Amino acid sequence: MDPHPLTGQQFASPVPPGTGWPGDPATPDTPVADTEQEVSRLAEEVGDMPELDARISVCRACPRLVAWRETVATRQRRASFADQPYWGRPVPSFGDPEASVLVIGLAPAANGANRTGRMFTGDRSGDWLFAALHRAGFASLPTAVASGDGLVLTGLRITAPVRCAPPANKPTTEEKRICSHWLDRDLELAEPHLRSMLALGLIGWDATLRAARRLGWQVPKPKPKFGHGAETTLLTPAGRPVRLLGSYHVSQQNTFTGKLTREMFDAVVARL
Template structure:
């Protein structure tokens, strides 16, 4: 039962009220999964969970906000877009249970950042080494397109997550232009000296931004969506090289 003294999860300001006070990532994730601040996203994630894809018709979908994944002291963050309808929204773990996740984890594994070359369920034994998956938007959006308002509503969760990673954070791989654009105001608000004009996203783009706890290396990578991987815009070799570069900069991996 909802505590009447606590903010209403349906309130648009729920993320802004609840994220900053989370004492650690476990507390942040516990608050996050209750969030219902964006009505369009709530309706869509729950509809997907009710209707289900035929291949998963006997499964119970997570159909809630999907928290980050990885150790609390990770020096490397991998920043995506939002959970996939039948991937993270089904399994409850980012980049899990679909072709995009298998492509991503194959590259992370090849770079020494993941225990397994695939990510299929929350109990598959997957572990990340010195790396945390972070999402600017935590609910699956229709057509994989969050609105600017939904992105902004969700921002406090990512801001607090990166803040809690704290001084250990040394590098971030950003998967696609949406994540790159969503990250910049978070870094500015956290005291990073984001240059003007802002750095431009591109595959392999690398910029170093000074922050209150030291520099942060940002590396761009095309998003491992089926559109990008099927057209070879992003190949396994390209993704693996980005993650190896990021691992060297951050001192992450095995």
């Protein structure tokens, strides 16, 4: 049992649903998906964002990802976080349930969101992302330390095509397909309010375009090419336009090398 860094409450890792972890959307009665068929069914029948987040947060449909996220949470913690509990579960979306802007990442980091239980929270990528969102007026704070730190997003929601931390940051094709049912439903529930989306990296860009096609949105042909600052317009089944923008991912590989600068990222975020 380890204390939460903000509340001091004691938690086992991985954190059981409904035990008081700040921001945990699930309860002991939340249905658990153990197969792709169950992921599809549980995603399709959900009626609102909070319940979708709850079901995502207890999913166990990908055995390799379940084993890895829980191994990191219990036996392979980073030394600097050894005294903290790890979430060790799938990470739900985070932000305004009626957002007009979506940010689509890739997957949780093993010692970032897999530890804190919140998208892009607790690592250098999150430091970059939330600082930019704060400068643009979307985030109440420029930092994201842990769930329960008071950070609130207004008009924006962060989601991802893969919800569990993958080994070597590389989910398999099958894992991405299984998790795509959650992303599809996330987009469906967001669509009535949605104005624009920001895909972080090529994987987020491609995952968003595939989800849009599966949902019957009109996607330009040939497939829009990804690049930093790329932009295309998708049409919902009702014919309403939704802009999709691309940015290099806020990974340390990009930000430390200067491939992505603060000015470059702010310029794309400003267009949302």
